Amino acid sequence: MRTWLWVLLLLFLGGLFLWGMQRNPRELPSVLARERRPAPDFTLPVLPPYREAWGETFRLSQHLGKRPVVLNFWASWCYPACYEEAPVLEALWRRYRDRVLFLGVNTQDQEPGALRFVAQFGLTFPQVFDPRGRVGVDYGMYGVPETFVIDAQGRVMVRHAGAIDQATLEKYLAEALP
Amino acid sequence: MRWLALLFLFLSAWAQSGPPPDLSPEVFAIARELRCPVCQGESAAESNAGVAVEMRRIIAEMLQQGKTEAEIKAFFVDRYGDWILYEPPRRGATLWVWVLPLVGLFLLGLGLFAYFRPKRPLPPELLEEAERRLKEPPA
Numbered sequence: 640m641r642t643w644l645w646v647l648l649l650l651f652l653g654g655l656f657l658w659g660m661q662r663n664p665r666e667l668p669s670v671l672a673r674e675r676r677p678a679p680d681f682t683l684p685v686l687p688p689y690r691e692a693w694g695e696t697f698r699l700s701q702h703l704g705k706r707p708v709v710l711n712f713w714a715s716w717c718y719p720a721c722y723e724e725a726p727v728l729e730a731l732w733r734r735y736r737d738r739v740l741f742l743g744v745n746t747q748d749q750e751p752g753a754l755r756f757v758a759q760f761g762l763t764f765p766q767v768f769d770p771r772g773r774v775g776v777d778y779g780m781y782g783v784p785e786t787f788v789i790d791a792q793g794r795v796m797v798r799h800a801g802a803i804d805q806a807t808l809e810k811y812l813a814e815a816l817p
Numbered sequence: 818m819r820w821l822a823l824l825f826l827f828l829s830a831w832a833q834s835g836p837p838p839d840l841s842p843e844v845f846a847i848a849r850e851l852r853c854p855v856c857q858g859e860s861a862a863e864s865n866a867g868v869a870v871e872m873r874r875i876i877a878e879m880l881q882q883g884k885t886e887a888e889i890k891a892f893f894v895d896r897y898g899d900w901i902l903y904e905p906p907r908r909g910a911t912l913w914v915w916v917l918p919l920v921g922l923f924l925l926g927l928g929l930f931a932y933f934r935p936k937r938p939l940p941p942e943l944l945e946e947a948e949r950r951l952k953e954p955p956a
Contacts (some may be wrong), residue, residue: 669898670898749953775868776872779897780854780868781868
């Protein structure tokens with residue numbers, strides 16, 4: 640009887656250990672995406688190359704609730720991940736620009752570096768500047784790059800940490816588009 | 818003269834340690850209980866990562882607005898979840914973090930007790946029998 644108790648205890652502890660080992664420590668919970676909360680609003684200055692088309696400042700709430708939004712946080716010092724995903728974002732923006740809004744948030748960066756980055760990749764979707772990274776805290780961001788997909792109702796659907804690849808982003812967009 | 822220069826160097830290095838003067842120690846006390854999102858095992862008080870600096874700034878702003886420590890922590894939990902707290906809450910899966918060490922200690926105590934507990938003496942007839950067998954010449 641007592642031996643069985645010990646065996647059960649050992650099995651339980653072993654099971655707990657195995658479960659713990661299989662959890663992904665890099666999987667970061669997103670409160671916004673899990674509860675599908677409304678995307679936090681912000682108003683940020685637009686980077687100079689985009690001012691002609693998008694104005695001096697960009698207010699997110701003016702664009703929410705109309706079509707899905709892909710919100711991408713990046714920085715020019717974030718190498719290589721931000722450099723890997725920039726061409727993917729630009730290519731998909733060109734394909735989906737009628738149906739989805741792409742917005743780049745340059746976070747904790749300096750303007751010259753940011754301008755060099757957007758010129759290097761020829762990014763044509765609007766880019767805003769958040770040198771202090773305040774908006775990132777509102778989105779519960781861990782580190783650049785991070786991409787949030789906001790659905791057509793203005794709710795956060797997905798948070799993707801790290802460089803995003805084309806297939807993954809296309810899958811998210813297929814879910815977001817009605 | 819050289820000593821004076823050394824003293825000056827030491828004093829300036831000493832003056833640089835400790836929090837920057839624009840934030841109150843209270844800010845750092847709260848930041849110490851929050852995790853820095855981009856660092857491994859550092860609190861928002863220790864790290865110089867951009868997001869940690871911004872978190873300290875937010876804490877300072879909220880303190881100025883008269884927010885309490887609980888309200889400030891709730892602000893960050895609302896955005897990052899319980900993960901952001903250095904002390905895990907005593908519920909859900911993190912409850913195990915609190916319970917398992919106690920369970921482990923209890924089991925250890927049980928094991929030690931079982932190992933060291935006074936053994937009952939053998940009955941005298943058994944001892945006599947053993948002694949008799951020992952004295953028997955080998956067959």
